[in-house]
Amino acid sequence: MKPLARLRLDREGRVTSVEADPALGLEGTNLPCAALVQGQDPFGRPLCARCPVQRELRRGAYRASTPLLLKGRRLRCQGYREGEGFRVELYPERAEPPDLLLELSRLTQHLLRHPEGFPQALEGFLKTLRQALSMEAAELFLADPEGHHLILTVYEGLHREAFLEKPWFQLGEGYPGIVALRREPLVTHTLREDPRYLRQKVKQLGYQTYICVPLELPQGLIGVLNLASRNPQADHEEVLEALSRIGPLFASTLYTLLTRLGETGLFALGAHLGRGEVSEARHTFLHQLRRFTEATGVRVVGRSGERLEVGLVPPCAMQDCPAWRGEVVGFKNGLPPCPEAEGRPRVCLPLWAGGEVVAVGTLFHARPPKPPTGPAAPALWFARLATPLLFTAAKEAPPELEVYALGGFRVRHRGEELSPKSFGRSGAYRLFKFLLANKDRALYVDELLETFFPDLPPEKARQELYALVYHLRKTLPGVVEREGEYYHLRLPEKRFLDFERFEELMRKADLEEGLSAFKTLRQALELYKGPLFGDDPYGEWAEAERAYLQERALSGLLRLGELAEALGYKEVAKEAYARALRLEPLLEEARERLSALRG
Numbered sequence: 001m002k003p004l005a006r007l008r009l010d011r012e013g014r015v016t017s018v019e020a021d022p023a024l025g026l027e028g029t030n031l032p033c034a035a036l037v038q039g040q041d042p043f044g045r046p047l048c049a050r051c052p053v054q055r056e057l058r059r060g061a062y063r064a065s066t067p068l069l070l071k072g073r074r075l076r077c078q079g080y081r082e083g084e085g086f087r088v089e090l091y092p093e094r095a096e097p098p099d100l101l102l103e104l105s106r107l108t109q110h111l112l113r114h115p116e117g118f119p120q121a122l123e124g125f126l127k128t129l130r131q132a133l134s135m136e137a138a139e140l141f142l143a144d145p146e147g148h149h150l151i152l153t154v155y156e157g158l159h160r161e162a163f164l165e166k167p168w169f170q171l172g173e174g175y176p177g178i179v180a181l182r183r184e185p186l187v188t189h190t191l192r193e194d195p196r197y198l199r200q201k202v203k204q205l206g207y208q209t210y211i212c213v214p215l216e217l218p219q220g221l222i223g224v225l226n227l228a229s230r231n232p233q234a235d236h237e238e239v240l241e242a243l244s245r246i247g248p249l250f251a252s253t254l255y256t257l258l259t260r261l262g263e264t265g266l267f268a269l270g271a272h273l274g275r276g277e278v279s280e281a282r283h284t285f286l287h288q289l290r291r292f293t294e295a296t297g298v299r300v301v302g303r304s305g306e307r308l309e310v311g312l313v314p315p316c317a318m319q320d321c322p323a324w325r326g327e328v329v330g331f332k333n334g335l336p337p338c339p340e341a342e343g344r345p346r347v348c349l350p351l352w353a354g355g356e357v358v359a360v361g362t363l364f365h366a367r368p369p370k371p372p373t374g375p376a377a378p379a380l381w382f383a384r385l386a387t388p389l390l391f392t393a394a395k396e397a398p399p400e401l402e403v404y405a406l407g408g409f410r411v412r413h414r415g416e417e418l419s420p421k422s423f424g425r426s427g428a429y430r431l432f433k434f435l436l437a438n439k440d441r442a443l444y445v446d447e448l449l450e451t452f453f454p455d456l457p458p459e460k461a462r463q464e465l466y467a468l469v470y471h472l473r474k475t476l477p478g479v480v481e482r483e484g485e486y487y488h489l490r491l492p493e494k495r496f497l498d499f500e501r502f503e504e505l506m507r508k509a510d511l512e513e514g515l516s517a518f519k520t521l522r523q524a525l526e527l528y529k530g531p532l533f534g535d536d537p538y539g540e541w542a543e544a545e546r547a548y549l550q551e552r553a554l555s556g557l558l559r560l561g562e563l564a565e566a567l568g569y570k571e572v573a574k575e576a577y578a579r580a581l582r583l584e585p586l587l588e589e590a591r592e593r594l595s596a597l598r599g
Helices: 033-037 052-058 100-113 115-132 174-182 200-204 236-274 278-293 376-383 387-393 426-437 445-452 458-475 498-510 514-527 540-567 570-583 588-598
Strands: 005-009 015-020 063-070 073-082 085-092 137-143 149-157 168-170 186-188 209-217 220-229 297-302 307-311 329-331 346-353 356-364 401-404 410-413 416-418 480-483 486-489 495-497
Touching: 005 033, 015 033, 052 063, 052 073, 052 085, 063 100, 063 115, 073 100, 100 115, 100 236, 115 137, 115 149, 115 236, 137 174, 137 376, 149 174, 149 220, 149 376, 168 174, 174 186, 174 209, 174 220, 209 236, 220 236, 236 278, 236 376, 236 387, 278 297, 278 307, 278 376, 278 401, 297 387, 346 376, 346 387, 356 376, 356 387, 426 445, 426 458, 426 486, 426 540, 445 458, 445 486, 458 480, 495 498, 498 514, 498 540, 514 540, 540 570, 540 588, 570 588
Parallel strands: 401 495
Antiparallel strands: 005 015, 005 085, 063 073, 073 085, 137 149, 137 220, 149 168, 186 209, 209 220, 297 307, 297 356, 329 346, 346 356, 401 410, 410 416, 480 486
16 A cells, blocks of 8 residues: 655654645655654644654664554654664554565665664564554564574563463474474364363363464574464464465575574684684673573583683573573573572573584573573574584683784683783782893893882892793783893794784785785784883883784885785775874875875
8 A cells, every 4th residue: 555655864863855635735855754744643742853753763663653644634653674774664553464575675774784673573573463464462482593492582462471381392292393394284272172282271261263374494493473363253364374475585584684693693703713712702602692582691601611601691500501401591581490590580591503502601691581582592593503613613712822912912721711800919910021021031030120220229129020921920820930131022823913914824925926916915914003011002012012003014015006906805905004194194105005095
């Protein structure tokens, strides 16, 4: 059905174009939508000034609507995300049901642009679907990547708590599990008498009609879509016909999105692993998983006991967790109970690789999502490609000592992040930096005394130096050795120093040509995030090494730009020259090449 009016808005909500029935009197652009429409709610109060449509769209929904009074006419205002702005359409209050294929197409476009809006967008689509088909509840169960179970990911409709009674089914269990196993729709109008339906609270509320359909592609089952109603006379034929039209596209949309989630999780690891930053790769992965699931904390524990944590996570001994047997467990969410739960809402997920559970991931939320199991299946898809790298091929990592000194200074020892306070005294922290800057040479005691305590009497200075060495050894055992009147740094063989790795990659690129050199240079220059010990810019003791590394970075950026131009990657070349100018604003060679590329 053609709308009575169609308005396009920019990201600020200002009208950029109007197509409207003349009777509505909507004319004008470059003003707020609220000022143009000036609609009222059903009680005659101003509505547009607190526009619920734009509010929901800004929160991540792909579609939002509200009843509206405009010059005495009862209308429905319906909005969608469109590019960076919005599209608003006005329909008669009793308009025809929406075109579900068109709605699904809009959902697909939205999710491909805004995958972070996954839960809200799917809930909005399920609402449109159930209303168009005159049903009271709609729910989407997604299959985990291994195909072992189905997890309630999105619910929309009445009596939410009843439907959350059991949000997880194994194949063959309950209606979702039966449909997933048989790959055929299942319909009933006598739900209360059917022992195969396991959620007793739903039966007690009088639901009679239940329609359950598989969502599958040649790649396999993606999930199961369910619609329910208390009306035993609901026309299931109409519902099945509608779902047969949209089902393949809906399944394809879900598969595409979930696959992209897995690729995103893998990419979070790949760039770091290529540069040798194993621990950084793991923590980046966990941070992305936490952000995607909106968790307050994430913990992942491997078979051999390695433990990764980000955010706020309570203690957990992981003793006999059912997740190690392939189950999804939790607390305060209708899942089988977590034996380690201590009052915090959580979901514990088995992470698979090569047909076995190699790790257990736990998501913690201060406030449970709706539904509480909503992030579980997307999290499993997000982790599915990264898990083998984290806990099989890379399980020998991380290195014993990791140092990131380019652009700042961070230290990890045996996977634990060390702060300046971890060293006991600030001088010990600074001494470690000094030793790193001179890692390939022995340092005479008098040189250290002159650097750190130039104003103290010799004996007092020696006592202070010994104290700093003591604290440094206490924090990093075995890292400092003394031979007579000399100290030198004894780094573990299994280590990662970003400036050391940067120099290795730069030397490797020096011996390469063409595309091979281009790839190696990009890896090296990703490591160069700024001057050596950028958190201590006035440390003259590091000036020589700092200047050398910056010169290497500048020459690398110029060569990267040249290679990018030769390979036809003009945008990469522009960024390389621009970055070189940020490091050295007077570098004329970079300025000339950048100007030539910009025309």
